Amino acid sequence: MKKIVILITFLLGFNFLSACDCVPTSLAENYNKNLIVAEITILKTHDNDLSKRMYKADVKFDKIFKGVPNGSTLTVSGLTGLSPEDLLGDACEVGLQKGDKYLIFLKNTEEIISICTPHYRLDKTDAAKSKIAAAENLFSFLGKYPVNNISFKSYFENNKDGKSSLSKVKNFHPKNNFAVYELLFNRDKEVAQVNIISGFGDHDNEIATLIKRNFWIHPLNIFDSKIRIALIYIPEYVKNEDIDHISSDLN
Secondary structure, three states: OOOHHHHHHHOOOOOOOOOOOOOOOOHHHHHHHOOEEEEEEEEEEEEEEOOOOEEEEEEEEEEEEEOOOOOOEEEEEOOOOOOHHHOOHHHOOOOOOOOOEEEEEEOOOOOEEOOOOOEEEEOOOHHHHHHHHHHHHHHHHHHHOOOOOOOEOOOOEOOOOOOOOHHHOOOOOOOOOEEEEEEEEOOOOOEEEEEEEEOOOOOHHHHHHHHHHHEOOOHHHOOOOEEEEEEEEOHHHOOOOOOOOEEOOOO
16 A cells, blocks of 8 residues: 555646646546547657657557557656656656656547656566556456446555555465445445455455454545445555555556
């Protein structure tokens, strides 16, 4: 699970004139709300527009999970050749580099890519393979079993110390690398029940109990009587004390 600060750093969506204000969203929510979902590689960055502070990025769509891209060149907020420190944070600028790989979510290929456009960096370690495999299986499930009027939220625990309670489950040997849970709220906006929609195949009831006990979302942000949480499992993070290996996002 990411803390909000980390989420804001990695997730990308809207361009604001006065300040960059990104709303963190979960992996499943990003899939449902966007028309194009794909794994991409940055082939080239070029054509700085100094007046608009924008540049072009040629990309290769390595794998498309949803939608049909219209073209392979993206318009990006920022300027090429700048260090991260030189990009304007209040303008949501982002620096893409040749060879970088991302899982990206787009409304269309004509939109201006910014730090708020939902995307996840896929590094060159083995964890990247696990991330894309878990995401692919989750996306396949979401495509086969779409839901209307039920939002997906990020899993968050208030006052989390180190890893979340989910990542502290002992002897966890999942058969599946993703799971989907449905949370029902009572009149006091507390979690009254957790249903297993699609489980990991191991410790699912224990995880449901932990979600009911520890999931936190500000009451003012609960607008419906039920929500869903999609979780993924990244085995490379099991021994990492700083990163959750059961999470609603790609850490």
